[in-house]
Amino acid sequence: MALSRLFWVDMLLVGSAINIACSMAALFLLALKLPTGLPLLVHFAPFPYNVFLFTAVWRTARHSNDAHAHGMRIGALAWLIAATLV
Numbered sequence: 001m002a003l004s005r006l007f008w009v010d011m012l013l014v015g016s017a018i019n020i021a022c023s024m025a026a027l028f029l030l031a032l033k034l035p036t037g038l039p040l041l042v043h044f045a046p047f048p049y050n051v052f053l054f055t056a057v058w059r060t061a062r063h064s065n066d067a068h069a070h071g072m073r074i075g076a077l078a079w080l081i082a083a084t085l086v
Contacts (some may be wrong), residue, residue, distance in 0.1 A: 003064045007072045009055045011079060018046050019083045036038070047084065054080040 026043035030036075057076040060068040 001056075001059045001060065001064050003069060003072060004066055006053075006056075007057050011057055011076060015046075015050060015053050015079070015083065018034065018049065022046050023086070044084075047069055050083050 022042055022045055026039040029039040054076050058073055061073045
């Protein structure tokens with residue numbers, strides 16, 4: 001798979017959309033006054049997928065001849081941190 005598609009489309013577009021949807025659902029569950037464990041579970045549900053995307057970008061960039069590969073690795077790390085904490 002092309003590094004640029006993996007980074008821009010799969011990670012930043014699709015991965016971010018999934019994270020935003022789960023965060024919104026978690027906030028909705030909090031608003032319903034449900035036990036805190038359920039919203040936390042929903043909020044962190046995409047974490048394994050986030051780690052998968054990060055690893056895929058990291059490994060693909062390592063073997064890529066793309067001039068932006070190092071920047072994409074740093075961007076993937078920043079995205080993983082932001083997706084986990086926000």
